[in-house]
Amino acid sequence: RIWLGGLSGVVYQTALEVMDGFSTEWGFSWGDFSANVAGSALLVGQELAWDDQRIKIKFSFHKNNYGDVQLNQRANDLYGKTLAQRLIKDYNAQTYWASANLKSFLPKSNLPAWLGMAVGYGAEGMYGARNNVAKDKEGNIAFDRSDLKRYRQWYFAPDIDLTKIKTNKKGIRFLLTVLSAFKFPTPSLEFSNGKFKVHALHF
Known part of the structure; x- marks a missing residue:
């Protein structure tokens, strides 16, 4: 069960990366492939070591308004116009988290069983796979915002492990x-561009 779940995740994600490899806009990413393998390895490793998922990979998303006609059009072209399309494709609006359940690491403490702390990773300023320049089918430059910086974002925030909330209702538990x-x-602390920033509520 453990190995089947972990390896099936690698196979599924690798298939997506291979399809990206045939895309002229994106291409195969060794970084994405490595992250996929690491995610599955985290699941398998925790099950073998603790028979539990003390650290969970989570996802958050917010609808991004780029505040510029050209950038909004580029985002529509790249990421789609609907909320569902943006949820999957808009990397500027996504954050990926590693959330650790504190009680599982400190079983003798008085901490609530649902309390966790999470480290998040995101990015901003991405309007193309490797740079912010795009060409049309004839090879002419159709979009050039190389003036915009592409940068990483790191986050630190409290979290709630919903699976630790006790209930006898199977539907609610599911x-x-x-x-x-x-x-x-929850509120979060962001570190990016060498500066710290506080968010009152992070989606």
Whole structure:
């Protein structure tokens, strides 16, 4: 069960990376492939070591308004116009988290079983796979915003492990398990461009 779950994740994600490899806009990414393998390895390793998922990979998203006609058009072209398309494709609006359940590491403490702390990773200023320049089918430059900086964002925030909320209702327990794939909205501390920034509520 453990190995089947972990390896099936690698196979599925690798298939997506291979398809990206045939895309002229994107191409195969060794960074993405390595992250996929690391995510599956984290799941398998925790199951073998603790028979539990003490550290969970989570996801959060916010609808991004780029505040510029050209950038909004570029985002529509790249990431789609609907919320569902943006949820999957808009990397500027996504944050990926590693959320650790504190009680599982400190079982003798008085900490609530649902409390966690999370480290997040995101990016901003991405309007293309490797740079902010795009060409049309004839090879002419159709979009050039090389003036905009592409940068990484790191976050630190509290989290809630919904699977630790006790309930006897199977339907509610299933719903909480599904929702636990998403980072619970909380305040966060961002570090990017050499500066710290506080967010009152991070989605």
